[in-house]
Amino acid sequence: MTTLNEAIELIDEICEEQGMPKNIKNILIEVRGSLQDNSRDVKLILDEAKEKISNLSEDPNLQSFSRTQIWNLSSALEEVQS
Numbered sequence: 001m002t003t004l005n006e007a008i009e010l011i012d013e014i015c016e017e018q019g020m021p022k023n024i025k026n027i028l029i030e031v032r033g034s035l036q037d038n039s040r041d042v043k044l045i046l047d048e049a050k051e052k053i054s055n056l057s058e059d060p061n062l063q064s065f066s067r068t069q070i071w072n073l074s075s076a077l078e079e080v081q082s
Contacts, residue, residue: 002079004042008035010076014069021061024070027052050077 011032015025031049034040056062057070 002076004035004080007073007076007080008032010073011035014066014073017066017069019063020066021059024056024059024062024066027056046077046080050074053077 011028014020015028015032031052034045034049037045053070053074057067057074062070
């Protein structure tokens with residue numbers, strides 16, 4: 001089972017990748033900020049994050065390795081329980 005902090009760490013790791021397109025990094029940083037927002041309902045935040053990450057995986061600019069990392073992040077977010 002993945003914790004919210006582990007998912008945030010995974011986002012940080014993905015953002016550090018050299019070949020990651022800037023638009024993808026910007027969305028990941030936005031998702032990370034949402035996940036760290038304690039003023040909103042965690043389930044709602046997770047649902048929004050999963051939707052954004054799902055949309056990222058369809059970006060034609062992603063290399064196959066980066067796409068796999070996005071899929072791993074999506075799976076990690078599915079495992080997070082609030």
